[in-house]
Amino acid sequence: MLRIFLIRHGETEWNKTGLLQGNTDVKLSAEGIHQAQLLAKYLLLHKFDVIYSSDLSRAVETAEILAEKFNLPVRTTPHLREINFGDWEGKSIKELAEAHPKSFGRFFTAPERCHPPNGETFLESQARVMNVIREIINVHDNQNVLIVAHGAVNRLIIGAALDMPIHKMWAISQFNTALNIMRVADGGFVVELINGTAHLYRA
Numbered sequence: 001m002l003r004i005f006l007i008r009h010g011e012t013e014w015n016k017t018g019l020l021q022g023n024t025d026v027k028l029s030a031e032g033i034h035q036a037q038l039l040a041k042y043l044l045l046h047k048f049d050v051i052y053s054s055d056l057s058r059a060v061e062t063a064e065i066l067a068e069k070f071n072l073p074v075r076t077t078p079h080l081r082e083i084n085f086g087d088w089e090g091k092s093i094k095e096l097a098e099a100h101p102k103s104f105g106r107f108f109t110a111p112e113r114c115h116p117p118n119g120e121t122f123l124e125s126q127a128r129v130m131n132v133i134r135e136i137i138n139v140h141d142n143q144n145v146l147i148v149a150h151g152a153v154n155r156l157i158i159g160a161a162l163d164m165p166i167h168k169m170w171a172i173s174q175f176n177t178a179l180n181i182m183r184v185a186d187g188g189f190v191v192e193l194i195n196g197t198a199h200l201y202r203a
Contacts, residue, residue: 022085086119
């Protein structure tokens with residue numbers, strides 16, 4: 001049996017100010033580093049065999065803090081990157097909603113039909129990410145795999161595991177350093193935990 005521990009990166013300054021990050025490379029804030037440190041202590045209850053991460057700084061920094069506790073290298077891949085929001089990156093949700101009420105309105109109401117200018121669709125992003133998830137599953141049978149990625153990408157992975165339509169992806173919460181656990185057996189997924197944040201409230 002293989003277990004995937006899927007993590008969202010720690011907080012960034014752009015998270016705090018409500019800007020879309022996408023493929024823009026933004027580092028962790030001081031609070032994001034602290035969140036990752038709390039998660040690392042919490043995860044010491046488990047044993048991991050390998051750690052994968054998106055190659056964007058906010059994910060890599062989070063993964064490196066976790067990896068230090070387990071004496072493991074971080075394997076980075078661009079295939080775990082956040083959705084490419086194209087021309088919308090660096091702008092706030094409020095700003096985009098006012099400037100592009102129709103096209104950006106689909107971001108939340110009909111994400112399966114949302115296509116950011118010069119970016120990728122949620123369908124394209126889900127296909128990209130699930131390809132690498134399947135590769136990881138094939139290589140790491142009967143192991144505990146830790147993956148650090150991003151909010152929207154994690155929702156798409158969990159949604160695929162639950163066979164949910166992309167239309168419902170925003171029904172899944174993903175706070176910074178959220179912990180999600182999925183068991184993989186007999187070719188299918190069993191989701192054990194979504195958006196776990198107990199580590200953030202430990203003394």
